[in-house]
Amino acid sequence: MKNKNLFQFITFLLITVFVVVGCSDKSSSKSGGTSNGGAPSELTYASTSDAAGLSPIDTNDSVSSNVTGQIYETLFTQDPKTLETEPLLAESYETPDDNTWVIKLREGITFHDGTPFNAEAVKYTFEQIKDPERAAPRASLLAPIESIEVKDEYTVVLKTKEPYGPMLAALSHTNAAIVSPAADKEGDIGKNPVGTGPFVFEKWVEGDHVTLKRNEDYWREPAELEKVTFKVVPETSTAISMLETGEVQFIDALPSDQLPRIESIKSVKVQKSEGTRVSYLGFNMEKAPFNELEFRQAVAYGVDQEAYVAQLNGLGTYNESIIGPKVFGYNEEAKNEGYPFDKEKAKEMIKENGYSGEKITLLTANRDNYMKMAEIVQSQLTEIGLTVEIETMEWATFLDTARKGNYEMTFLGWSNSTADGSELLYPNLHSDNIGSSNYSRYKNEAFDKLVQESRSTVDQEVRKEKLHEANIMAIKDAPWIVMEHGTVTAAYDKSVSGLVVDPTGKWSLYNVSRK
Amino acid sequence: MIGLIVRRFLQLVLLLLGISFLVFMSMHIAPGDPATIIGGPTASASDLEAIRNDLGLDRPVIVQYADYLGGILQGDFGYSFQTGQPVTDAILTRFPNTIKLATASMIVAIIIGIVTGIVSAIKQNSWIDLSSTTFALAGVSIPNFWLGTMLILVFAVNLQWLPVGGLSAPIYTIEGMKELILPAITLGTASAALIARMSRSAMLEVIRSDYIRTAKAKGVKPRSLIWIHALRNAMIPVVTVIGINFGGLLGGTIITEQVFAINGIGRLMIDAIASRDFPIVQGTVLLVAAIFVLVNLIVDLIYAFIDPRITYN
Numbered sequence: 001m002k003n004k005n006l007f008q009f010i011t012f013l014l015i016t017v018f019v020v021v022g023c024s025d026k027s028s029s030k031s032g033g034t035s036n037g038g039a040p041s042e043l044t045y046a047s048t049s050d051a052a053g054l055s056p057i058d059t060n061d062s063v064s065s066n067v068t069g070q071i072y073e074t075l076f077t078q079d080p081k082t083l084e085t086e087p088l089l090a091e092s093y094e095t096p097d098d099n100t101w102v103i104k105l106r107e108g109i110t111f112h113d114g115t116p117f118n119a120e121a122v123k124y125t126f127e128q129i130k131d132p133e134r135a136a137p138r139a140s141l142l143a144p145i146e147s148i149e150v151k152d153e154y155t156v157v158l159k160t161k162e163p164y165g166p167m168l169a170a171l172s173h174t175n176a177a178i179v180s181p182a183a184d185k186e187g188d189i190g191k192n193p194v195g196t197g198p199f200v201f202e203k204w205v206e207g208d209h210v211t212l213k214r215n216e217d218y219w220r221e222p223a224e225l226e227k228v229t230f231k232v233v234p235e236t237s238t239a240i241s242m243l244e245t246g247e248v249q250f251i252d253a254l255p256s257d258q259l260p261r262i263e264s265i266k267s268v269k270v271q272k273s274e275g276t277r278v279s280y281l282g283f284n285m286e287k288a289p290f291n292e293l294e295f296r297q298a299v300a301y302g303v304d305q306e307a308y309v310a311q312l313n314g315l316g317t318y319n320e321s322i323i324g325p326k327v328f329g330y331n332e333e334a335k336n337e338g339y340p341f342d343k344e345k346a347k348e349m350i351k352e353n354g355y356s357g358e359k360i361t362l363l364t365a366n367r368d369n370y371m372k373m374a375e376i377v378q379s380q381l382t383e384i385g386l387t388v389e390i391e392t393m394e395w396a397t398f399l400d401t402a403r404k405g406n407y408e409m410t411f412l413g414w415s416n417s418t419a420d421g422s423e424l425l426y427p428n429l430h431s432d433n434i435g436s437s438n439y440s441r442y443k444n445e446a447f448d449k450l451v452q453e454s455r456s457t458v459d460q461e462v463r464k465e466k467l468h469e470a471n472i473m474a475i476k477d478a479p480w481i482v483m484e485h486g487t488v489t490a491a492y493d494k495s496v497s498g499l500v501v502d503p504t505g506k507w508s509l510y511n512v513s514r515k
Numbered sequence: 516m517i518g519l520i521v522r523r524f525l526q527l528v529l530l531l532l533g534i535s536f537l538v539f540m541s542m543h544i545a546p547g548d549p550a551t552i553i554g555g556p557t558a559s560a561s562d563l564e565a566i567r568n569d570l571g572l573d574r575p576v577i578v579q580y581a582d583y584l585g586g587i588l589q590g591d592f593g594y595s596f597q598t599g600q601p602v603t604d605a606i607l608t609r610f611p612n613t614i615k616l617a618t619a620s621m622i623v624a625i626i627i628g629i630v631t632g633i634v635s636a637i638k639q640n641s642w643i644d645l646s647s648t649t650f651a652l653a654g655v656s657i658p659n660f661w662l663g664t665m666l667i668l669v670f671a672v673n674l675q676w677l678p679v680g681g682l683s684a685p686i687y688t689i690e691g692m693k694e695l696i697l698p699a700i701t702l703g704t705a706s707a708a709l710i711a712r713m714s715r716s717a718m719l720e721v722i723r724s725d726y727i728r729t730a731k732a733k734g735v736k737p738r739s740l741i742w743i744h745a746l747r748n749a750m751i752p753v754v755t756v757i758g759i760n761f762g763g764l765l766g767g768t769i770i771t772e773q774v775f776a777i778n779g780i781g782r783l784m785i786d787a788i789a790s791r792d793f794p795i796v797q798g799t800v801l802l803v804a805a806i807f808v809l810v811n812l813i814v815d816l817i818y819a820f821i822d823p824r825i826t827y828n
Contacts, residue, residue, distance in 0.1 A: 049786065052553070052597045060555045135565035137554045190599060206600060206608055207786075208683070208778035233680060233776040237664060241672050242679045242776075396547030396791050403551060412556075427559075436560040 040495065040514045041226040046233040046248040050207050053190035056177040057128050060137035062415070062505065065174040067210050067230050070509050071112075072177035072195030075103060075122070076168050080502035083326065083419050085168045089117065089178060089196065091154075098163035098458050105154040109219045111180035112201070113194045119150040124181040126158075138175040140427075144455075163456045165463045169328070169418035174506070198223040198510045208232055224498070224513035240491075243268055249493040249514070252501065256312040256369065262491045270491045274317065276326045276503045277486030278424070279369070279413035281377060282440045284405055285479050294353045296478040299409075300339035302346035302384040308376045309484050312369070316484035322424070322474050324485040326503035329421025329454070329467025338475045338482070346384040359387045363407035365398040370411045373483055377411075402439045411483065412439060417504050421467035425451045429474055442479040516816070523812045530808060531801055538800045539583060542793045543576050549596045549791040570596055583797070592801075593794035595787075602798035605783060610802075612682050613779035616702065616771065617764035619695045623703030624710055625757060631707075632714025632753075637741060639719065647711060654708025663701040663774035670697060680776035698775040702768050706760045713756045717749040724748075750821050758814030765810065766803035 051064040056072050059065070075090040087093070093103045109117040126148050129136045144164040149157040158167070170176060183194035193201045196219070199212035210230040214223050231248060233239040236255055242248040244265050254262060254270070263270055281303065283290040290296065305318040320338030323330045350356055360381070364374040371392070378388045393401060402410055416424050427437040430451050434441045450470035454463050474480065488505045498511040550566040551558070558566070567573050571582075586593055592602035631651070635644035671679040677693050684690035721727065722745050730744050769781035780799055787795035819825045 053599065060553070060558070132565055135562070135569040137558055137562060137566065139562055139565075140559050188599070205778070206598060206605065207783060208608075208681075231681065231776070232778065234773045234782065235776070238667065238680050238774055238776055241667050244672050245675060245679055247679055247681070394547075394789070396552055396789060397545075399551045399556065400547050414556075433559060436558065436563065437556055 041224070042228065043225050043250060043496065043509065043512065043514065044229040044231055044248045045250040045252075046231050046239040046242060047251075048232075048234050048236065048239070050232045051204075051210060051230070054193040054201065054204065054210070055179065055184075055188075055190040056175050057125070057134065057136050057179060057184075058190055060175060062417075065417075065506070067212075068177060068193065068195075069174050069197075069506060070199040070212055070228065071193045071197045071201055072174075072179060073197045074172050074174065074177045075105075076172040078169075078172050078419065078502065078504075080500040080507070083328070083503060085172055088172075090171075093168075095458060099160045101158040101160075101167060102151070103156050103158065105156065106219070107154050109196050110217070111183070111194050111196055112215065113180050113183050115180055115182045117178065117196050118153050119156040121178055121181050122156045123148045123150050124184070125178045126176075128179075128184065129176065136175075138173070141170045141173055141176055163458050165455050165457050165460075166418065166420045166422045167458075169420040169423065173418050198508075199228060202227075223510050225509060228509055240265075243491060243493065246493065249496055250490065250499070251492075252488075252490040252507070253505065254315075254489040254491055256315045259313040259315065259489075267494055268491050269494050269496075270489065271499070271501055272315065272487050272489050273501065274324075274326050274503060275486040275488035275505060276324055276416040276419045277413055277488075277505070278322060278324050278327075278416070279316075279373070279411065279483045279486065280322070280480040281373070281483055282410050282412055282480050283478075284408055284410075284441060285443065286405060286441045287408055289355060289358065290408055292353075293477070294349060295355055295358075296481075297339055298346050298349035298353070298355065298384065299381065299386075300478050300481045301342045301349065302381055302386075303377055303481055303483075304341040304343075304380055305483055306341070307380070308373060311372060311376070312484070315487040315489065317487070318482070318484055320475060320482060321471060322480055322482055323421045323467060323471045324416075326485075327416055327419055327421050327424060329424075329464055329471065331464070331468040331471070334468065334471050334475060337472050339478070343384060350385045356385045357387055359389070361389045361391050361408050363391050363393065363398065363402065363410040365395050365411070366392050367395055368413070373411045403436065405435075405439075405441055410439070413486070415486075415505065417506070419504050421471070422451065422454045422463070425467065425470055425474070426455060429479060440479040442474075442477075444473070444477060447473050447477070516819070519815070520812065523808070527805060527808045531804060534804050535584070535587070535797060535801060536580070538797050539580050539793075540576070542791070542796055543579075545791075547791045549793065552790045553596065583794075592798045595795050596792045597787075597790055597795075602794050605795055606780065606798055606802060609779050609783050612777055613765060613768070613772075613781065615682065615686055615695060616698055616768065616777060616779060617761060619699035620701075620703035620706065620764055620768075620771075621757070621761050623699045624706035624760070627703070627707040628710025629714050629753065632711040633718050633741065633746070633749075635711070636715045636718035636722065644715075648715070651708040651711045651715075654704045654711075657704065659701055659705070659768075659770045660774060662704060663698070663771060666697045666701060667774070680774070682775075682777050698771050698777060701774070702764065702771040706757075706764070709756055709760065710753060713753050714749065717752050718745060721745045721749045747821060751818060754814060754817055754821065758810055758817075762807040762810035765806045 047063050049063050051067050052061050053059045053064055054068055056068045073089050076085050077088040078085055089106055091104045091106045093101060095101055105119060111117055126142055128134055129139055129142050144160045145158050146161050147159045151157050179189055180194035183189050198215050198218050200215045202211045202213045204210045212228050214226050216222055236258055239251050240258060240262055243251055283296055285291050309316045309318050319335040321334035362374050364370050374390045378390055381388045414424055414428055427433055429438060429442045431443040431448050447470055450466050454466035457463050488501045488503060490501045492499060495514045498513050499507060501507045550563045553566050554562050594601055595605055631647040635647040638644050667679050670677050677697055682694050684694060727745055730740055769785050772779040772782045784799040
């Protein structure tokens, strides 16, 4: 008899399942609450991974920044279209001398916990970022600042050891956002973030989603959206399906191979614009023959970047300049200063200098477009007479290996979150950073000097010239061969308007609305 | 019976101790530095040093391990390197999702597997048998990734009957059940196929045995012959397959969780491995190992229930 019952139970279960599926209402899966006029006032964004934390001081990844960027604000900000620096929490600033920055703050702003935003809060935040005990991953942003003084309630004075050119870019960085000192002292702002921004933290289910609600007491006009959700959807193809069915309304950083599918969805709009990211083929400058200019030149002539960019479905552009068109310090002249594709010349140089048949290994991380780059470059370099092998590694292992200099040639990219040329050339190519972020181990005193000057000059025009000069030097010296300058992308439901992705890939939901 | 349980628990403790040592050491020996991941490519050498110091990674490995074991004895499995969350919290938020998914998949697998297995054994060599053995072969061979994506495209994107992904609504609501259907089918198919093959061969063996022939000769109706007399004896190997499969599913099902955006143990583990979040990797591996051993113990106990001739003394 027991078995008969089981059979009946199973039949019952199957019927239930079919009834549940059959009764479903097609439109019920569309999310988004509605406010006045029936327009949805909620937005769900899907990202491939979860935020590491919600404290701008203690994180350094773009996923976390996407969330913290809506909750916290910085003293200065960059216009998403022009990238011009504008005051945000600051009202104005002056530099009585090259080492002093007097910043006047906006009055009457409060943090989400009700405590006032003032010079003390700025001092507290910056001191936390600089505190070695706290081990803030972007401590280097404020490293040149020697002291932070509170002049009065709404005036803060920053003093540097030597002039710091990219100061405003650094103060606009998401990781230099101002936090509520009370909230940070009493609790963990990584879990319960408290800022001054247009959205207030509501809930974080780790690994699944973060929800924020509108800050009704915002110091500017409150945002249009009432509620925003950051949902973790690890698989891009799933995220695209969700965008198609309306379960999410916004995704970004679209992979080039999925672009045709996204563009074919009728209810979705795709935004593409030039970005600050540069991807490159880098040489290990401490190993032979990679440290020989002739070899690097031959490789540079042998690589046809256009053939690679052609495979990106319209994302990415090529230009020989290391500092890209959207980065401060770019000068048009630089774009033709490198070594354009010329197979015959490359072959000749390989032969003349006795590099024929030289065996080289391309270290490649198995993510982003690096595998694609490696395969294309492998076949191109084989054609000019080199023997090329690809060594693939998973990201964490790759970073470790590349940092230690255990490679010959590799592919990497730099997103440049401040869009400032000094923030590209200094970490990546200045000899101070050999063993850390200077993966190519490039060491050139003249270049170092120019980069140093670009950092320690406050006059922006002079900085631009120094950066241009340094850029030309690096292009000619070729520790890097540019592969592409990135395109920033977003895809969103047609009901969404007001979204602008800036060249660094950042966006704010403040001006976004749905109709 | 009690003796068996006590013995198994002692074995479990030793096993977990061994596993914790192996996982701890292999994570520390493997290339990839948690500090580089946290600091990102921009971090300077001194930034990294500060992070390592903060995480306690600058101490000798053996000291770190002793410290870790000491913590476990007090119920402290450490804190995530990435988020600072206690490991137990990280696991407890995700485990209910994995249990839901594993249970739903197992229900799908058992229903489809046993029914098709039995039917094809009874109707051996008929078209039903042929199609169900084909299903079994296909079910084992189809990669979850592909099956999940296809189900999403058909049932969620085109027909819009079911949501694409996520497990957010409570299980007892209609929305909650709808969310589970596609992932459960995706994950349950391979197990269903295995169970079907196992049920078919076990059933074929049993219905050819003497006692079934005797029962038939005595005039027992075909339906009760199969469902009462034969099924129970055919179940022993099937229960073993179900048990092992269920243990595996509870250990997290990386691909299905990934495709359907389900916040479960499998994804927690794979993300932790990628970001070298040692405490989370250690915690999840220990959990998975413990579950596997416990499920096997339960399977052993079920044997005695199904076949009273089996005793544990």
